[in-house]
Ligand code: HEC
């Protein structure tokens with residue numbers, strides 16, 4: 586009996602330790618945290634139309650349609666609201682966002698995509714991109730992306746939906762978002778924190794970091 590309790594205590598403290606270590610990504614606790622309040626089972630049916638572009642499990646093939654697999658539900662909800670308010674505009678996606686009028690549907694659809702294994706890419710062994718991701722550029726004042734987007738771009742922590750998953754995302758989509766932030770065409774980021782960074786980046790840096798991230 587005492588023995589069992591000791592083992593349980595050891596497993597518990599190990600779990601605690603793991604929770605404070607770097608965000609690994611796909612443990613049941615991680616998935617539960619990023620799903621939020623919605624019902625992923627109901628969301629599977631409700632997201633049939635979305636899957637047409639974003640992929641059945643949120644792993645889209647077309648490189649201009651972002652992957653949503655394992656993205657934070659709260660981040661996805663914020664983007665849909667932003668498209669609806671026209672705080673973020675896209676000729677294709679704005680109309681799609683307008684179709685999600687019920688709050689519960691939004692919670693369920695985003696829970697479905699969040700419940701998938703986190704997006705994963707291949708290739709992209711870009712050393713310059715990796716260095717920028719980890720260290721930023723002190724000369725131009727670009728802050729290292731890792732400080733907000735976390736190790737391998739998989740997010741800062743399972744319950745922090747402010748900073749989206751960007752590791753394993755399509756390169757073309759990443760380049761477009763960074764260019765949009767750079768030009769001021771996308772400015773729905775809280776406190777302008779992403780725009781400030783993108784505005785200090787060169788085209789070559791955007792290309793390199795997007796290449797690196799798409800392989801994670
Ligand atoms: C016809 C194709 C198409 C369909 C259908 C579609 N989307 Fe999109 N979606 C896009 C495109 C294109 C973008 C990228 C917009 C941009 O470049 O800023 C996008 C972007 C998004 C984003 C932002 C992702 C991010 O990482 O910031 C979310 C969230 C999203 N879509 C959710 C949905 C949901 C939910 C549905 C179903 C109600 C849906 N989409 C249906 C094409 C589509």
Ligand code: HEC
Nearest residue numbers: 728729730733747748749759762773774775778779782794
């Ligand atoms: C100070 C924190 C911070 C730093 C540092 C940072 N970001 Fe971000 N980034 C954000 C936030 C917050 C958002 C979400 C904006 C929103 O809510 O729409 C974001 C969004 C993004 C997006 C859009 C993701 C999507 O799915 O549409 C990309 C791409 C991105 N960041 C890339 C980078 C890169 C590359 C770097 C390093 C050069 C970087 N970020 C550094 C805070 C940061």
